[in-house]
Amino acid sequence: MPLVAVPGATSRLRATRQALRAATAEDRARSLRDAAAAIRRRNLEMISRAGQGHIGGDFSATDVLAVLYTAVLDLDPEHPEAPERDRYIQSKGHASGALYATLAYAGFFADAELDTYMEPLSALNGHPNRRKIPGVETNTGPLGHGLPVAVGTALAAQLDGSARRTVVLTGDGELQEGSNWEAAMSAAHHKLANLTVIVDRNRFQQGAGTEETSGLEPLADKWAAFGFAVQHVDGHDHEALYQALSAHPDGPDADRPVCLIADTVKGKGVSFIENRAEWHHKVPTADQTAAALQELAR
Amino acid sequence: MTTAAPALHDCRKVFAQTLIELAEQDPRTVAVCNDSVGSSNLKEFAGRFPERLINVGIAEQTMVGAGAGLANGGRIPYVCAASPFLTGRALEQIKADVAYSRTNVKLCAMSPGFAYGQLGPTHHSVEDLAWLRTLPEMTVLVPADPAETREALLWAHEYDGPVFIRIGRTGVPDVEPHVPFKVGKAATLREGSDLTVIAAGTTIPAALEAADKLTAAGVSARVLNLSTIKPLDEDAVLAAARETGRIITVEEHNVHGGLGSAVAETVVAHHPVPMRLLGVADEFTPTGSAAFLAEHFGITAEGVLHAADELLDAATPASAGTPSAPGAAAS
Numbered sequence: 001m002p003l004v005a006v007p008g009a010t011s012r013l014r015a016t017r018q019a020l021r022a023a024t025a026e027d028r029a030r031s032l033r034d035a036a037a038a039i040r041r042r043n044l045e046m047i048s049r050a051g052q053g054h055i056g057g058d059f060s061a062t063d064v065l066a067v068l069y070t071a072v073l074d075l076d077p078e079h080p081e082a083p084e085r086d087r088y089i090q091s092k093g094h095a096s097g098a099l100y101a102t103l104a105y106a107g108f109f110a111d112a113e114l115d116t117y118m119e120p121l122s123a124l125n126g127h128p129n130r131r132k133i134p135g136v137e138t139n140t141g142p143l144g145h146g147l148p149v150a151v152g153t154a155l156a157a158q159l160d161g162s163a164r165r166t167v168v169l170t171g172d173g174e175l176q177e178g179s180n181w182e183a184a185m186s187a188a189h190h191k192l193a194n195l196t197v198i199v200d201r202n203r204f205q206q207g208a209g210t211e212e213t214s215g216l217e218p219l220a221d222k223w224a225a226f227g228f229a230v231q232h233v234d235g236h237d238h239e240a241l242y243q244a245l246s247a248h249p250d251g252p253d254a255d256r257p258v259c260l261i262a263d264t265v266k267g268k269g270v271s272f273i274e275n276r277a278e279w280h281h282k283v284p285t286a287d288q289t290a291a292a293l294q295e296l297a298r
Numbered sequence: 299m300t301t302a303a304p305a306l307h308d309c310r311k312v313f314a315q316t317l318i319e320l321a322e323q324d325p326r327t328v329a330v331c332n333d334s335v336g337s338s339n340l341k342e343f344a345g346r347f348p349e350r351l352i353n354v355g356i357a358e359q360t361m362v363g364a365g366a367g368l369a370n371g372g373r374i375p376y377v378c379a380a381s382p383f384l385t386g387r388a389l390e391q392i393k394a395d396v397a398y399s400r401t402n403v404k405l406c407a408m409s410p411g412f413a414y415g416q417l418g419p420t421h422h423s424v425e426d427l428a429w430l431r432t433l434p435e436m437t438v439l440v441p442a443d444p445a446e447t448r449e450a451l452l453w454a455h456e457y458d459g460p461v462f463i464r465i466g467r468t469g470v471p472d473v474e475p476h477v478p479f480k481v482g483k484a485a486t487l488r489e490g491s492d493l494t495v496i497a498a499g500t501t502i503p504a505a506l507e508a509a510d511k512l513t514a515a516g517v518s519a520r521v522l523n524l525s526t527i528k529p530l531d532e533d534a535v536l537a538a539a540r541e542t543g544r545i546i547t548v549e550e551h552n553v554h555g556g557l558g559s560a561v562a563e564t565v566v567a568h569h570p571v572p573m574r575l576l577g578v579a580d581e582f583t584p585t586g587s588a589a590f591l592a593e594h595f596g597i598t599a600e601g602v603l604h605a606a607d608e609l610l611d612a613a614t615p616a617s618a619g620t621p622s623a624p625g626a627a628a629s
Contacts, residue, residue: 083372130399137370139399142390148360149395152367152375155352159328159373166367179391182357186364189355 003123003134009077009107013070020071025239028071032238035105036066040269041296042114043101048289050118052126056279058098060202060235060264061169065102067241068167077108080134086164087153089137091146092171092200093127094281100124100133108135144177146170147197151183154195154257167196167245173205176214181226187257188227193248195257197228200235202266206280220261229253235262270295306469310339310408312444313465316451317376321347324455328352328368331378332361338378338408358387362403366395369402374455380414381407381423381464389429396460397433403461404454410440410464411500411550412583412591419582428555430462431528437481438528439463440498440557442473446525449479457481468500468588473523482526484534488513490520493609494538494545495602498524498557501548504592508602517610518542527557532564539569544609546574546602550592553577572612574605 020028040062047053069075073086090099097117104111116122123132127141138149150168157164170180187195201219203210210216223230233244244260266280267273270292273284284292321327321343328350331338335353344351352368354360358379365377377384384407385392396403407426414421430438439454439461441447447465454461477485487502488509497505502523509519520542522534538545545565547558558575565571578595592598 087370138366138401139394142394144359145363145391145394148363148391149367149370151354151360152364152369153371154367155364156368156371156373159349160371179359179363182354182360183363186354186357186360190352 003109005078006107029239036063039101043097046117053097054094054281056266057095059268060266063236069106072245087166089146089150089168093140103135143174144179147183154192165194169198172201184226191255192257197259199261202264204266223259228259229256230259235264304471307444309447309466314339316448326374328373329376330365362388362391365403366401376404378406381410385426397435405462409467413467415587424552424578437461442502482529484531485523488521490518492518494520494542496522497548504599507599539571546605548576
């Protein structure tokens, strides 16, 4: 059975976005915090049930996803291929749990579908498949694929003279893939101001810290040298993320692509998972799940 | 038998003309390349449609990824690069971003096979068909002459899905008779009942020359132009097996994994008959021009005749049961 949108999802999502934009910073932050907590809880249940997943990288990205899907991007869950939609491309495909929980939260498909995560023949594979999951733009999993594709979607918008934007989320470890830097060079060369790269800077990769593996620093300087307008943002501060994602820098940066380095904590939200490399793809026990859900309910 | 040598064509020329025509007719048409404006013959396109020629620089992974992104944005991207770099460097992008994501990207593989001659194995593309053939959703085309190249491109433009198409630089004659290109259909260029030669692209002339010599010697040789490597025309291949009992394949590709392998997989599963597979023996090519290398590996009319002798001899009791190694026909 193909996944289909929840009826009325588009108008609900648009109303949410409008309300969040009109809200006070305080109210907006509260709503976004609630959204992120709901997504994390569902994500945790999915991983616990499936006995598989990448909880560390899911939870470092959840706040970014919650802000993008509820307050920033112009999306149409009931017409997931509407030509003028904004494009969200998740290069870190292994954070599929966070992506699926967010897509369901936004109404791209029914929440109950999340219970099939990684089950045999489920549409919800360990890495996203655009042909089975509405709202997924490109199939990722191998690292370093998102940014080149995002360059293409941004070029298409530029050719069309369209205001639609492309936002791509990359892991930090995956910036060791050279394809990212090819694409970065190309994005700046083509003045893709409609492109925003968000780096989920949780400082860990599969086995160890990024800086002990193949150091990325000085990371902001690298993006700046490649022609991006670079900004650091606290990747768990919803209001800061909202503000950073809502306005394009002007002046000399007006025609540059944007790089937001989102400083994040791997496994954010659950004390015993945070900042531990072994939780890259460890699965919580039943007791740990209960404890984690309790922390996330606060 | 001596006639004036036929005019030889560089298929990149008709590729360039056809792409310009498609760009004139369809604003969705864009070309994406890796600094190969010259070698992909895109200079005129660049002059006519500067905004629709996207040169990502020497960056094949970005070239293919951006092609997939442009398709996501409603464009029809023609991703153009020398075949060895398009396929070898960007194979994972071709797999994930194009085939698995099933994006409407047309991969235009310039100068395939050993067209780059003396530049050596790094610049040869005799693995591309093997690599591309194993990707679900991918259509793999090897047109033989300008007319077929043009028809294949026109078909690819209308088809909504990934297509890989070899665009040759090696001079090729117009194939006679001209059979209009139909995707997934092998064209019968010569009727015959004693054996079948199956070829594609640059090896068609060798197949035809050999078949005509065999016919003159009283052996009825069928020739199939297998310009669609995938999806394979199983009906034509199995009819050849059933009706002629012997099959020779000849390709500008490693003998492993390409046209010959595709044919053999079907033959062995449904109607086994003796076969000879001619192509690049499983080794890196020595120094030499494309013509020299074709001779060296027996991808020639003589190579086909030699293989035909073996197959026909093998039918007699005296020499039955001594098959020669694949690809070793002209060693």
